[in-house]
Amino acid sequence: DADVTQTPRNRITKTGKRIMLECSQTKGHDRMYWYRQDPGLGLRLIYYSFDVKDINKGEISDGYSVSRQAQAKFSLSLESAIPNQTALYFCATSDNRLTTDTQYFGPGTRLTVL
Amino acid sequence: DQQVKQNSPSLSVQEGRISILNCDYTNSMFDYFLWYKKYPAEGPTFLISISSIKDKNEDGRFTVFLNKSAKHLSLHIVPSQPGDSAVYFCAASHPNTGNQFYFGTGTSLTVIP
Numbered sequence: 566d567a568d569v570t571q572t573p574r575n576r577i578t579k580t581g582k583r584i585m586l587e588c589s590q591t592k593g594h595d596r597m598y599w600y601r602q603d604p605g606l607g608l609r610l611i612y613y614s615f616d617v618k619d620i621n622k623g624e625i626s627d628g629y630s631v632s633r634q635a636q637a638k639f640s641l642s643l644e645s646a647i648p649n650q651t652a653l654y655f656c657a658t659s660d661n662r663l664t665t666d667t668q669y670f671g672p673g674t675r676l677t678v679l
Numbered sequence: 680d681q682q683v684k685q686n687s688p689s690l691s692v693q694e695g696r697i698s699i700l701n702c703d704y705t706n707s708m709f710d711y712f713l714w715y716k717k718y719p720a721e722g723p724t725f726l727i728s729i730s731s732i733k734d735k736n737e738d739g740r741f742t743v744f745l746n747k748s749a750k751h752l753s754l755h756i757v758p759s760q761p762g763d764s765a766v767y768f769c770a771a772s773h774p775n776t777g778n779q780f781y782f783g784t785g786t787s788l789t790v791i792p
Binding site for chain 2: 569606607608613655666668670671
């Protein structure tokens with residue numbers, strides 16, 4: 566079984582709809598992240614959480630919100646989706662007990678906003 | 680503003696030859712660098728890393744070189760294999776940003792059999 570899972574894997578929605586992307590991990594890591602990937606722009610950090618009570622904005626948090634329901638779960642919400650939020654979204658985790666902070670990524674969610 | 684740049688969107692190499700992927704960064708505070716590999720329909724997977732206290736790190740066929748004065752790192756794959764065909768991202772972080780990672784735009788490597 567995959568260590569980092571994302572649901573759904575694909576989603577098509579309309580402008581103005583509220584969307585939630587979910588991420589679960591079985592690695593026991595404290596840190597979780599949400600990124601989006603756009604062609605020509607690489608991966609950009611949306612939000613990150615170092616533990617259940619700690620939420621931080623990343624590079625491009627506008628239009629997004631997150632919820633860390635438990636150590637293993639980190640959800641990303643688009644309150645009112647717009648077409649330029651069409652992208653590939655990745656969740657990642659890392660273990661802050663390590664001196665090197667390698668991140669482990671989920672398989673991604675492809676979101677299309679019409 | 681893109682702090683980590685990969686100026687070559689794509690690279691093609693013959694099987695058995697060396698692949699060299701390049702990455703430049705602008706923030707002199709970055710002290711930790713990684714390379715990730717991504718296959719289609721999968722998330723990126725960690726490949727190799729290097730701390731700023733080193734200038735070279737090697738793991739099997741993969742070697743990363745860091746030139747701090749030039750703010751440049753490179754990934755060498757020797758010998759290249761068809762299974763190495765993927766998109767490669769470099770990433771950088773520094774402790775002042777809570778170890779946020781800044782990713783490059785990726786280089787798509789094709790190894791031709």
